[in-house]
Amino acid sequence: MGEYARFSRRTPAGLCGAHQQIWRDWQDYSYDPRNPREVGGGQLMDARTTHTERAEAWDRYNQGQMDLTERICRSGESPQCGPAVVSGG
Numbered sequence: 001m002g003e004y005a006r007f008s009r010r011t012p013a014g015l016c017g018a019h020q021q022i023w024r025d026w027q028d029y030s031y032d033p034r035n036p037r038e039v040g041g042g043q044l045m046d047a048r049t050t051h052t053e054r055a056e057a058w059d060r061y062n063q064g065q066m067d068l069t070e071r072i073c074r075s076g077e078s079p080q081c082g083p084a085v086v087s088g089g
Contacts, residue, residue, distance in 0.1 A: 009063075012070050016081030019073035026065040031058035 001059055009027065033051045072078050 003024050009066070015070065015073045016078075018080040019069055020080070022080075023066050023069045025071060029056040029058075029062055 007027065011023055011027075015023060029050055031051075033055070073081055
């Protein structure tokens with residue numbers, strides 16, 4: 001998937017409402033060059049890392065979290081949704 005590919009992904013069918021929202025939140029969570037932070041860590045950006053590299057890293061991380069959210073919901077073991085409703089996709 002290319003740069004910012006997560007924006008072209010549709011919310012997976014069959015996710016519960018809670019996981020749909022979590023999935024969309026990860027999809028919308030973007031790198032802000034005015035407030036540069038490392039993915040998930042909260043530390044300041046290393047000066048040797050370009051904003052483009054950092055934005056691409058955020059995109060890869062966010063896509064991974066979107067995939068993880070889908071797997072958690074479909075597992076049927078998440079207390080946030082109870083039994084998963086599994087359908088196509």
